[in-house]
Amino acid sequence: MSRLLDVSPEVRAEIGDDEAVRLVSGETGPQMYACASCRGGGDTAVEETSALLYLAQETAVLAFAHARCIPSQVIPVSDAAVEPLIAAQQGDPSNVPTPTVVPGGPVPxxxxxxxxxxxxxxxxxxxxxxxxxxxxxxxxxxxxxxxxxxxxxxxxxxxxxxxxxxxxxxxxxxxxxxxxxxxxxxxxxxxxxxxxxxxxxxxxxxxxxxxxxxxxxxxxxxxxxxxxxxxxxxxxxxxxxxxxxxxxxxxxxxxxxxxxx
Structure with missing residues (x-):
């Protein structure tokens, strides 16, 4: 089943056109998810959804979010930050944190x-x-x-x-x-x-x-x-x-x- 999934050009450039097509078609990635922004439940089959890519130097983690909460984008993170993201996805592929900036530097x-x-x-x-x-x-x-x-x-x-x-x-x-x-x-x-x-x-x-x-x-x-x-x-x-x-x-x-x- 095709998904209501937005994959931005930046995310597509990182994951490749083939993987983007598989995501949108429903071949890969979960249908149900916990929004990476508001943490509420989401369903890619019935509501507009954004693909987010948490990108570290050595690896990357893909997550979903309600389109109303955050647009599809690449989010740079440190290698230290991506480790708990990977661990969370092993237990629950939809469970990821939300990046922003803290006073003291541009740190997610x-x-x-x-x-x-x-x-x-x-x-x-x-x-x-x-x-x-x-x-x-x-x-x-x-x-x-x-x-x-x-x-x-x-x-x-x-x-x-x-x-x-x-x-x-x-x-x-x-x-x-x-x-x-x-x-x-x-x-x-x-x-x-x-x-x-x-x-x-x-x-x-x-x-x-x-x-x-x-x-x-x-x-x-x-x-x-x-x-x-x-x-x-x-x-x-x-x-x-x-x-x-x-x-x-x-x-x-x-x-x-x-x-x-």
Missing amino acids: ISITGSMMVCDGITYAALVVEPGAAVARPGTQGARDEFLSLLSERGFSAIPTPDMTLPPLLSGWSVVLDGGFLTSVLFPGASGRTEAWWQAQIPAEVPEAWLSAARGNGVVLLYAAPVGTIGIHTGNDELGAALREAGRRGLLVAGSVPLTGA
């Missing part, structure tokens, strides 16, 4: 929506992890400054995410538009508000996530260095990974006010 990250029960209250959460070490801006060093950079912006170390509510991040905001996630903003240079993460197309979020975000007025934003959290399909697995990161002193977080609706 995964950003995953989740639910977190903290001190008995259920919160909407976003978990971010870079695909490589994040150097301090303007430096050439290989030292990972990701946590230091975030600490300077108000994030705090969270050893016990189940019990410790992260501090409010002044000037930050998670922006919703019509129930869709559009961006995470932070106070940039000279007091100007800038986008820390920007959805290319407003991202659909689960109703439970939306309800918790609106009910509490904040979204918990967790972050850990490359290779710390990994890729997880469920809240329980992700929560366990966050707890382990906190135990190791590798988890920082902040409570980000919600704006829009």
